[in-house]
Amino acid sequence: MQIGTHQYLLRTRLHRAAVALRRSDLPVAEIAFDCGFGDLSTFNRRFKRVMGASPTAYRGA
Template sequence: MDLIRGRVAVDLLPHLRRAHDHIDRHYRAALDLDQLAAVAGVSKFHFARSFEAAYGETPIRYLTRRRIERAQDLLRVANLTVTEVCMAVGFASLGSFSSRFTRLVGESPTAYRDRWAARGGPHVPGCYLFMRGVLDPSGTAGPKGAI
C-alpha cells in the first residue's frame, strides 16, 4: 500500500472510498482524522497522504467542503437562520462557518441566502424539516445549559 509519486496503490482505494463515503453520510458529526483513518483501517498519517493523493484534497478539507455544499442547499430552499444552518451541517462555531463559507463560495451565508430568496423560489419551513427528522433541533440549540 505505498504511494508512488502522487498515485495511490490500487488495494488502498476501497479503504479510502469507505472513509470518503463515511464523510458523505456523517458530515454533520464531529469527525476527526483519527476517526476517518480508523474507518479506512490505516494510520492517520498514511490515510491523510493517501486521501489527498487520491482525491486532490485533505480529508478535513473535503469534510468542510461537503458541509458548505449542504449549507448552500439549506440556505437556498429552507426557511432557516444562518445559525440553524451552521449547526445543522456540523459546524460548532458560527464564526468559523461564516468565514469558511465566504472563502469557498465568495459571499457570506446571509448574502447567499438573501440572493436566492430574492428569486422567489419555494422555501421549506424550518419547523417541517425538524418535524420530519431532516434536522436535529437539539443540534441548533447549542450546548445544554447555555444561554
C-alpha cells in the same frame, strides 16, 4: 489535483449548508449547527472563503 480528507469534509458540509440556505428559511445559525459547525463565526468565515459570499448574501442572491 487531490484534496485532503479534512478539506473534502469541509467542502461537503459547506455545500450542504448552501443548499439549505437556498431551500429553507431556517436561521443561518441553525443551518450552521445542523451542518456540523460548532461556532457561527467560523462557519461564516469559511463559507465566505469557499463560496465567495457571506451566508446571508448567498441566500439572497
